[in-house]
Amino acid sequence: MRAVDAVMECLKAEGVDVVFGLPGGANLPTYDAFYDAGIRHVLVRHEAGGGHAAEGYAKATGKVGVAFATSGPGATNLVTPIADAIMDSVPVVFFTGQVRTELLGTDGFQEADTIGITMPIVKHSFMIQHPLELPRAIHEAFHIARSGRPGPVLIDIPQDLSRADIPYQPVADVSLPGYQPTIEGNQKQIRQAAKALAAARRPVIYAGGGVINANAAVELTEFATADRFPVTCTLMGLGGFPGTDPQWLGMLGMHGTRTANYAMDGADLICAVGARFDDRITGKLSEFAQQAKFIHIDVDPAEISKNVAAHIPIVGDAKNILAKLLIEYRALEADPSRLDDWWIQIEAWRAEYPLGYEDSSDSEIKPQYLIQALYEATGGDAVIVSDVGQHQMWAAQYYHFNKPRQWINSGGLGTMGFGLPAGMGAQVGRPEDVVCVITGDGSIQMNIQELATCAQNNIPVKVFIMNNGYLGMVRQWQELFWDHRYSHVDMGEFPDFLKLADAYGASGFRFVDKSTLVDDIRSAIATPGPVLADVRVTREENTYPMIAPGAAARDMVG
Amino acid sequence: MGEPGTKELLSLEELNAAVGFRTGRKHVLSILVENRPGVLTRIAGLFARRGFNIQTLTVGPTQDEQVARITLTVDGALHPIDQVTKQLHKLINVLKIRDLEPGGTVTRELALFKVAAEGPARSELLEFCEIFRGRVVDVTKRSLVIEISGEEDKITAFENVARPYGLIEMIRTGEIAMGRGRGET
Numbered sequence: 001m002r003a004v005d006a007v008m009e010c011l012k013a014e015g016v017d018v019v020f021g022l023p024g025g026a027n028l029p030t031y032d033a034f035y036d037a038g039i040r041h042v043l044v045r046h047e048a049g050g051g052h053a054a055e056g057y058a059k060a061t062g063k064v065g066v067a068f069a070t071s072g073p074g075a076t077n078l079v080t081p082i083a084d085a086i087m088d089s090v091p092v093v094f095f096t097g098q099v100r101t102e103l104l105g106t107d108g109f110q111e112a113d114t115i116g117i118t119m120p121i122v123k124h125s126f127m128i129q130h131p132l133e134l135p136r137a138i139h140e141a142f143h144i145a146r147s148g149r150p151g152p153v154l155i156d157i158p159q160d161l162s163r164a165d166i167p168y169q170p171v172a173d174v175s176l177p178g179y180q181p182t183i184e185g186n187q188k189q190i191r192q193a194a195k196a197l198a199a200a201r202r203p204v205i206y207a208g209g210g211v212i213n214a215n216a217a218v219e220l221t222e223f224a225t226a227d228r229f230p231v232t233c234t235l236m237g238l239g240g241f242p243g244t245d246p247q248w249l250g251m252l253g254m255h256g257t258r259t260a261n262y263a264m265d266g267a268d269l270i271c272a273v274g275a276r277f278d279d280r281i282t283g284k285l286s287e288f289a290q291q292a293k294f295i296h297i298d299v300d301p302a303e304i305s306k307n308v309a310a311h312i313p314i315v316g317d318a319k320n321i322l323a324k325l326l327i328e329y330r331a332l333e334a335d336p337s338r339l340d341d342w343w344i345q346i347e348a349w350r351a352e353y354p355l356g357y358e359d360s361s362d363s364e365i366k367p368q369y370l371i372q373a374l375y376e377a378t379g380g381d382a383v384i385v386s387d388v389g390q391h392q393m394w395a396a397q398y399y400h401f402n403k404p405r406q407w408i409n410s411g412g413l414g415t416m417g418f419g420l421p422a423g424m425g426a427q428v429g430r431p432e433d434v435v436c437v438i439t440g441d442g443s444i445q446m447n448i449q450e451l452a453t454c455a456q457n458n459i460p461v462k463v464f465i466m467n468n469g470y471l472g473m474v475r476q477w478q479e480l481f482w483d484h485r486y487s488h489v490d491m492g493e494f495p496d497f498l499k500l501a502d503a504y505g506a507s508g509f510r511f512v513d514k515s516t517l518v519d520d521i522r523s524a525i526a527t528p529g530p531v532l533a534d535v536r537v538t539r540e541e542n543t544y545p546m547i548a549p550g551a552a553a554r555d556m557v558g
Numbered sequence: 559m560g561e562p563g564t565k566e567l568l569s570l571e572e573l574n575a576a577v578g579f580r581t582g583r584k585h586v587l588s589i590l591v592e593n594r595p596g597v598l599t600r601i602a603g604l605f606a607r608r609g610f611n612i613q614t615l616t617v618g619p620t621q622d623e624q625v626a627r628i629t630l631t632v633d634g635a636l637h638p639i640d641q642v643t644k645q646l647h648k649l650i651n652v653l654k655i656r657d658l659e660p661g662g663t664v665t666r667e668l669a670l671f672k673v674a675a676e677g678p679a680r681s682e683l684l685e686f687c688e689i690f691r692g693r694v695v696d697v698t699k700r701s702l703v704i705e706i707s708g709e710e711d712k713i714t715a716f717e718n719v720a721r722p723y724g725l726i727e728m729i730r731t732g733e734i735a736m737g738r739g740r741g742e743t
Contacts, residue, residue: 115596116599119596119599119600119603120603120607123650124650127595127596129595144650176650177592177653178591178592178649178650178651178652178653179650192568195566195567195568196568196570196573198567198568199567199568199569199570200570268570269570293570293573293575294575300648301644301647302641302644302645302647302648305575305640306641309575310575311573311574311575312573332567334567
């Protein structure tokens, strides 16, 4: 069969039921194979949209996302989604077309060195040099993408090779001698960690996206509630521990709660699970959690002691390790009353510094209230997909995520334009769930073309634009750190999102009154098909509290 | 250390963070990789984007044609070796990495020196060449090309000797290294 038909067989063998992509010259043979392969292909309007859709699909389902693009500009348009996927450890396999082998290196039409351009941002990549390599490369790519610390894998296929006739045999086993992720977790270290936790008087569990990736939310919750361990999650970890649990401190980091950040600052033992001590978490590194010792559980050994030195490192899968840690911990029968003083302190912080904002005195919608209204209207049950900016932080603060894979956003790379296509992918992966995209008037315009994809394929995402007419987060920084000099952040009232929704074949709404907002959101969600709601909010509202860049957690402002 | 159920709590004060930030010495990393196109680029890129400087680098075949060996040296005073090796391990095509212990390792480097050699300088240089157990591999009326092999220090010592005579050109291969004893490096 043709190599491209073998590609289809490999996708089916990997259980792929949907891919996102856009055809072009160099992947015409692949698209000919899609014609009757029986695999659902969602035709996106821009390759970046396809890449983010594959990410959204992967984040929402836990399965490997797949995106296709042609050579040259098609491939370079995937660079942002690939970089996004490496930063947030998202399992996606990207297939790019490449010019014919005889044209390689000649600056042929639509030629780009895709492997070279993407090398620093892939978990691995394959440059196909012989058509017989394809089936094995594809299965290796899926294996690498989904195992260990997940991440993006790219397969670059020259056009002529994809047309070759090859004998296809299913590949049963994948063995990569140079790739054997540690999964189990060293039992001695786990025991050591249990003992340290049992001895700690001011412990905090600090969980990140690794808990979501490892499907370890249940294990985390069981472990944390086996004693009264206070829990905080990173932006990527939200939903890994119930946001309505009494032991929940709220998110930590730059826009986290004071309670969570102060608890980290005062802790004597911090148990990091699938988190990487990013600068948005630690603030000023030299003043980060100075009294604490660290247990660090991560599947990627390179994360351990990268930013903060670990006292008890445990390399392996979080699900696995937390389950074992629970057994070890229970056996110690630690005295829960040792945490009494710590909880008195935590409750005092909670009482003194709740999340809050000053509501408007008229009908004006405060951006924070939009999230609260969305939470109320959806009963806290929707899949929330966010773009990047102030709205993202407010969504993280005010929507209380109780389940993993309920919160999807671009954390590490901070990619504006991620929201709509990722929401589209999430909705495709979870057709039964309500998927709401929270975005800003800046972010939405960076991939708004995918509304057409949603309309054409009846992908019923509900998009809520937190419209303040600004690049809000940049404006906030200019206000706070650049002396109110608002340089090129005012986006005005453009475009007219109602007309735009109409043009794209989506249902458009405009909400301006807080008194009817919950009902307005309910009716928007009840509207069939994709919805674009333009929600006018307070123009100059700041995201608080905040650890100023380079400052220590205890010096939070706002 | 007991089995689960031993109620021996750990005093947090006893815990020491296991992290070796800067070792302060030269490290010779012997890296076995799959013999495929692009592998060297991945390794070099990994160093470059972290601002790590590779001091020397040699690449060559091994007894197994599927496998190539990369020997590289890094200054552990400037860069965290721990991070370097962990990041290298993450590359799929990297099979094995050894940070060779200076005591248990044989290292060799090959160098060619093109030196101006006219008049009395010529005989002096030939004498040095003999002392360093080098070989003259090319001669003209005005120059010599001398081949020296040995440990890095020895090559550097010869360079210091040859330089006053007029060092026209010097080429060094960078170190290769092999663990002592019967076991594989």
